[in-house]
Amino acid sequence: MPELQRLRADHAPALLAFEQENRAYFAKSVPDRGDAYFTDFETRHASLLAEQTAGVCHFHVLVGDGGEILGRVNLIDVTPDGAAELGYRMAESAAGRGLATRAVRQVCVRAAEEYGLRELRAETTLDNPGSQTVLTRTGFMATGELDVDLDGRPGIRYVRRLP
Structure with a gap:
């Protein structure tokens, strides 16, 4: 059974492979990360860990x-009043298996219980019914x-209050 883990330094090689292997798939529904993301991945990964x-x-x-x-599944831009933006992406090979729903539910629990957050926000494109x-x-x-406007594509906002 897949396990949700907090991002660590040793995830870098597998995470880079995930992003490279699924780049075209992701670009169908979310804005592309751009070439610079891949060419300087190690620096970017270290920066994410520092933010965390x-x-x-x-x-x-x-x-x-x-x-x-x-x-x-990421929670970014945590605010002093306990809000954050939720973002997530699943590999093409994992799509349609309920893994995204399960992982988002787990992150919502962690957001409230471990990180002390009170509200999560999310955005998705209108042409992404799965999300x-x-x-x-x-x-x-x-x-x-x-x-x-998500990279020139119309989208919709969502919000979830946490207990």
Whole structure:
């Protein structure tokens, strides 16, 4: 059974492989990370770990039984009032198996219990019904705001209050 783990330094090789192998798949539904992300991955990974240590972000990877990364679920831009932005992506090979829903649920629990957060926000493109389904299944509510522009693509905002 895949395990949700907090991002660590030793995840870097598997995380890079995950991002490279799924780049074209991700680009169908979310903005592409760009070439610089891949050419300077080690520096970027170290920067993410520093942000996590500082408490401004919380990064997680979904690790398969063989040590491969199947997905990631991130809480970024933590605010002093206890809010953060949720972002997630699952490998093409992991899609449609309920893993994103399970991982987002687990991160919501951690957000409240371990990180002391009170609200999570998310955005997705209007042409990504899979992501919209994950968000609604995990307790997020659409805000009704349709003025979201995600790299030139229309999107929608969601919010979830935490206990």
